[in-house]
Amino acid sequence: MRRAELDRKAKGLAPSPDPRHCLVDDLLEALKARYTTEGRRSVERLRYSTAQLLRLFKEVQAMRVTGADVLRYAQLRLKEGAAPASVNRELAALRAAYPLGLDNDVITAMPRIKLLPENNVRKAFAEARHVEAICKRLNPDVGDAVRFAFSTGWRRTEVFTLTWPQVDWNGGFVRLEPGTTKNLEGRAFPITPSLRAILERRQEFTRRCERAQARIIPLVFHHGGRRIWSFRRSWRKACEKADLPALLFHDLCRSGVRNLERASVPRSVAMKLTGHKTESIYRRYAIVAEADLREAGEKLAAAADANNRSSGRELGSSGAPESHE
Helix, strand or coil, X not given: CHHHHHHHHHCCCCXXXXXXXXXHHHHHHHHHHHXXXXXXXXHHHXXXXXXXXXXXXXXCEHHHCCHHHHHHHHHXXXXXXCCHHHHHHHHHHHHHHHHHHHHCCCCCCCCCCCCCXXXXXXXXXXXXXXXXXXXXXXXXXXXXXXXXXXXXXXXXXXXXXXXXXXXXXXXXXXXXXXXXXXXXXXXXXXXXXXXXXXXXXXXXXXXXXXXXXXXXXXXCXXXXXXXCCCCHHHHHHHHHHCCCCCCCCCHHHHHXXXXXXXXXXXXXXXXXXXXXXXHHHHHHHCCCCHHHHHHHHHHHHHHHHHHHHHHHHHHHHHCCCCCCC
């Protein structure tokens, strides 16, 4: 270390920053600046994670943090009732901040930051009849958005921020521009007959609102021209009345993936339609329902029965088998 500093001095360079002066606060602030510069949509989530982390690590020297300290932080957050997934998002922020400090030469080492095991893979899904039962109990504006999400497998923010310029009637696609999706990649979904019916209904409603208000309404799904922000209570009540109390809006993404699997759409194409970047994440959504398993069993039984009948016909046409004594 001393030799390296002497070399820097001989070259006329400033001394390296003293790692003892770098605080966890500094690392997290640098990470937030990086996120802001790159225009990441998760910067708000990072701010929340930073606030939680600094409850324990505020003004703590970054080089003094150990793996035991990180584990103690996770345990404290769990005792407060935080979900393992939430704690992991916070630990992930810390784990991203330290390598940035190494790259910037403000620290020389980092602690081991191990994430908690998660068991948050959802298994709920909806059939078309379930979706219609729920939509009948929702405001029609929200109901159309729910139908759209079920058909496309798109996320809530992608559906409720959709604008009319993204609807390519001539090309026959609904498009998401690069940078507006979770993985920041552009996406296009073909306008199927069911989607066309939804979009045409929304277009007619939007035009009526525009004439009445004398203004342009860019959103596809809206309440009389106003953006739809929250409908958690009405969603919960509608699901309860439809005998699906545990269903979440995000489960519509899983249902959309399952619909693509049932339609035998090639997985590489399906991933492009739904916006899943890796096959491992896609497979988490491609859940097989009991109805699908039952249908597979029925097909297997039918094939076996057909095979038995075919064998019986062959036996009958050739007579009784020879007896070998």
